[in-house]
Amino acid sequence: MCDDAGAHEPYNLTTPAAVRRYREIHAAAAIRRRAGGEYLTDEERAGLEAAAVVDLDDLIEDPIPLIPVAQLYRRDVPDFVGPDGTDLLQVLWCPVDHADRDYNPRVFLFWRDSAAIGPVLEAPPEPSVISKLYLPVPCVVHPEQVREYQYADLLPDDLCERLDEWDDDEDDDRPNYQEDLSLAPGWKVGGFANWSLTDPYPMNCAVCGTTQKLIFTAGSVDSYGSWRPIEDAPDASPDTVKVQIGRGYSLYTFYCPASFDHPPATAMQ
Ligand SMILES: [Zn+2]
Numbered sequence: 001m002c003d004d005a006g007a008h009e010p011y012n013l014t015t016p017a018a019v020r021r022y023r024e025i026h027a028a029a030a031i032r033r034r035a036g037g038e039y040l041t042d043e044e045r046a047g048l049e050a051a052a053v054v055d056l057d058d059l060i061e062d063p064i065p066l067i068p069v070a071q072l073y074r075r076d077v078p079d080f081v082g083p084d085g086t087d088l089l090q091v092l093w094c095p096v097d098h099a100d101r102d103y104n105p106r107v108f109l110f111w112r113d114s115a116a117i118g119p120v121l122e123a124p125p126e127p128s129v130i131s132k133l134y135l136p137v138p139c140v141v142h143p144e145q146v147r148e149y150q151y152a153d154l155l156p157d158d159l160c161e162r163l164d165e166w167d168d169d170e171d172d173d174r175p176n177y178q179e180d181l182s183l184a185p186g187w188k189v190g191g192f193a194n195w196s197l198t199d200p201y202p203m204n205c206a207v208c209g210t211t212q213k214l215i216f217t218a219g220s221v222d223s224y225g226s227w228r229p230i231e232d233a234p235d236a237s238p239d240t241v242k243v244q245i246g247r248g249y250s251l252y253t254f255y256c257p258a259s260f261d262h263p264p265a266t267a268m269q
């Protein structure tokens, strides 16, 4: 649970059931439109409008159950980092805007020894209120390792200058370091952050001051796009998770390399 009620902000509030219903209605409507029918029926439109006017603001004053965001095993993730004796990283977030987190969800990291986990709940506790942007569609992940390179402005000056000279903005056919060659867009573990929204700022541990490292990225599809597995149909939407960070940015979560007990921090870019 997140009991940090004072930080919760009443934006885009809805319920998990309403988000699932919204997705069902729009999925059915998309199929109907492809078959030449109308997009939304009057009944569906009325249902969506009714769900949108429910006032849920008071509910953010109560502790909010966290939403499961990712569950990653050491055996599946080549660059897995975590305390000795753990083989499972669970990423959860408090699914409403936090004033103390730049109006993003507050991220929690839990490392576990999966062999030591006893009986589990049949279903995770469901929050009574969430932001409509922060409920992931459950997916199975098939991790694929990609080499990344540091954001250009964080490279040594001479290297950054050589890249500037090498990049050719006039020639669209030639790949560009920042957009094409260094950083993978979308959801990922490890790698580097793309600081193009604000330029880089220091991510230092609140407890010990150590420079934090990127561990997990939640992406949005709309602005920078996302990579789509080559096995998928070319016209398949890459937006399988249906989370949106800000106006289509990414939420980068950093951990402290000095101690896994120190709190993570996030940056939206
Ligand atoms: Zn919270």
Ligand SMILES: [Zn+2]
Residues within 6 Å of the ligand: 205, 206, 207, 208, 209, 210, 256, 257, 258, 259, 262
């Ligand atoms: Zn620290």
